[in-house]
Amino acid sequence: xxxxxxxxxxxxxxxxxxxxxxxxxxxxxxxxxxxxxxxxxxxxxxxxxxxxxxxxxxxxxxxxxxxxxxxxxxxxxxxxxxxxxxxxxxxxxxxxxxxx
Amino acid sequence: xxxxxxxxxxxxxxxxxxxxxxxxxxxxxxxxxxxxxxxxxxxxxxxxxxxxxxxxxxxxxxxxxxxxxxxxxxxxxxxxxxxxxxxxxxxxxxxxxxxxxxxxxxxxxxxxxxxxxxxxxxxxxxxxxxxxxxxxxxxxxxxxxxxxxxxxxxxxxxxxxxxxxxxxxxxx
Numbered sequence: 001x002x003x004x005x006x007x008x009x010x011x012x013x014x015x016x017x018x019x020x021x022x023x024x025x026x027x028x029x030x031x032x033x034x035x036x037x038x039x040x041x042x043x044x045x046x047x048x049x050x051x052x053x054x055x056x057x058x059x060x061x062x063x064x065x066x067x068x069x070x071x072x073x074x075x076x077x078x079x080x081x082x083x084x085x086x087x088x089x090x091x092x093x094x095x096x097x098x099x100x
Numbered sequence: 101x102x103x104x105x106x107x108x109x110x111x112x113x114x115x116x117x118x119x120x121x122x123x124x125x126x127x128x129x130x131x132x133x134x135x136x137x138x139x140x141x142x143x144x145x146x147x148x149x150x151x152x153x154x155x156x157x158x159x160x161x162x163x164x165x166x167x168x169x170x171x172x173x174x175x176x177x178x179x180x181x182x183x184x185x186x187x188x189x190x191x192x193x194x195x196x197x198x199x200x201x202x203x204x205x206x207x208x209x210x211x212x213x214x215x216x217x218x219x220x221x222x223x224x225x226x227x228x229x230x231x232x233x234x235x236x237x238x239x240x241x242x243x244x245x246x247x248x249x250x251x252x253x254x255x256x257x258x259x260x261x262x263x264x265x266x267x268x269x270x271x272x
Binding site: 003007013014018020029033040048062066068077081093 | 103104107111114115118119121122127130131134137138141144145147148149150152153156157160161164165168169172173175176183184185186187188189192193195196199200203204207210212213214215216218229232233236237241244248251252254255256258259260261262263
């Protein structure tokens with residue numbers, strides 16, 4: 001029997017990995033990929049607690065997380081494509097339109 | 101130990117793939133490593149008695165979302181020129197260490213109870229995982245379910261409007 005703390009630890013490690021990627025990578029597509037890692041880490045926590053407490057609600061929430069992730073990917077990639085048209089670059093450091 | 105072997109395999113591979121996503125120079129390799137992570141997280145869902153979610157994970161994440169990423173990566177023709185990291189990396193590392201320390205503290209200080217025994221309901225016939233999810237999703241969580249469909253519709257319209265550009269189709 002795998003203890004619950006193992007799942008929580010794995011989830012925390014994966015979340016930190018995604019956080020590192022979001023903060024340090026320059027390529028904006030990779031930053032969006034790292035957000036998916038963080039969402040998946042949260043999903044592991046939801047399903048693990050749902051299994052250990054015998055409550056189905058955690059799995060329902062994973063559905064909503066997946067829905068929001070799909071919406072976020074569609075909008076985010078649309079934004080990336082229009083930014084690429086504007087700046088001819090996928091580099092985060094080049095996006096300074098809002099800078100004073 | 102032999103009982104924990106599947107968890108160690110799926111969890112370890114998911115973590116390795118997540119790290120590969122962060123450290124690969126080429127965006128296509130990152131997307132492929134993300135595919136591996138999705139598959140292994142689906143394996144974790146099966147270990148946690150959620151086979152329906154594992155299927156949804158494979159269909160939606162690995163089947164739909166990842167293909168969208170691959171399309172954009174190929175469309176934009178991004179190559180690994182120049183430095184991989186952005187300018188604020190030292191600050192980012194400090195922030196990440198803080199966050200990791202906080203999470204490690206919380207995990208270490210928490211008290212995890214062992215798995216609760218399942219409460220048997222002699223009168224209620226036992227439902228499978230998929231039936232239970234359907235039952236709860238369409239009764240107790242009906243309103244969030246409808247809201248989720250509106251969110252998806254807005255995403256659909258927004259993505260079309262944003263990716264259409266100026267000189268594309270007719271200006272409505």
